[in-house]
Amino acid sequence: SPQDEWTRSDLYHNSFLIPHDDSLEFAKKNSDDSGLPSIAVTAAQGKLLNLIARSVNAKRILEVGTLGGYSTIWLARALPDDGLLISAELHQKHADVARENLIRAGQSSKVQIIVGNAVETLSNLHPEQPFDLAFVDADKPNNLTYFIEAKRTVKKGGVIIVDNVVREGLVADTSNDEPSSKGVRKLLEYLKDDKDVDATTIATVGEKGYDGFLYAVVN
Numbered sequence: 001s002p003q004d005e006w007t008r009s010d011l012y013h014n015s016f017l018i019p020h021d022d023s024l025e026f027a028k029k030n031s032d033d034s035g036l037p038s039i040a041v042t043a044a045q046g047k048l049l050n051l052i053a054r055s056v057n058a059k060r061i062l063e064v065g066t067l068g069g070y071s072t073i074w075l076a077r078a079l080p081d082d083g084l085l086i087s088a089e090l091h092q093k094h095a096d097v098a099r100e101n102l103i104r105a106g107q108s109s110k111v112q113i114i115v116g117n118a119v120e121t122l123s124n125l126h127p128e129q130p131f132d133l134a135f136v137d138a139d140k141p142n143n144l145t146y147f148i149e150a151k152r153t154v155k156k157g158g159v160i161i162v163d164n165v166v167r168e169g170l171v172a173d174t175s176n177d178e179p180s181s182k183g184v185r186k187l188l189e190y191l192k193d194d195k196d197v198d199a200t201t202i203a204t205v206g207e208k209g210y211d212g213f214l215y216a217v218v219n
């Protein structure tokens with residue numbers, strides 16, 4: 001099947017580019033064993049997030065949607081020792097598992113997880129220094145709200161990345177009214193006339209199927 005080929009391809013490339021990593025393997029297994037859904041980014045995507053954070057010399061990162069902290073670990077590793085990552089997560093249980101995984105990965109001191117509805121968490125966020133990078137990966141119907149809050153708190157020239165914006169092509173099938181796809185369309189319609197950012201969608205295929213990242217730079 002196409003999915004088998006995509007998985008084989010990811011694993012082939014990863015075998016050259018992404019060494020085995022005990023902390024990330026622990027994070028995955030601990031998340032699975034704790035009953036968290038398997039909806040973290042792939043290793044290749046996690047590493048891309050890490051490389052982007054390093055490319056923009058990120059000192060402060062905002063994440064929306066922590067789950068078990070898999071993407072959080074990749075992002076936190078890009079930060080200097082005095083860097084800060086704030087991650088918003090609805091479920092206390094997810095935050096607890098993420099905390100264990102971050103401790104195991106030696107990244108705990110850089111990461112603050114705020115438990116609650118990210119709509120409220122972000123509206124209450126008034127960071128002393130703006131973020132260099134935001135990664136939005138929570139409930140998709142609220143994508144636009146999160147994007148607007150990210151714009152407010154990310155510096156000019158900073159980067160906002162939104163995950164799952166292609167959804168196996170469902171987003172482009174406007175007859176499909178899945179709430180997550182509708183949430184992505186709402187964001188795209190907003191971006192059409194938004195002068196505050198320049199953005200593009202890059203589709204991704206791999207272990208987690210056919211999807212995509214939206215990548216935006218704040219003007």
Ligand code: SAM
Binds near residue numbers: 070094119
């Ligand atoms: N970024 C994670 C990774 O790649 O490892 C995956 C995040 S998972 C796709 C989405 C997370 O968003 C879940 O843990 C879910 O509980 C959380 N979430 C859902 N609705 C939320 C809300 N309203 N506020 C904050 N977090 C929410």
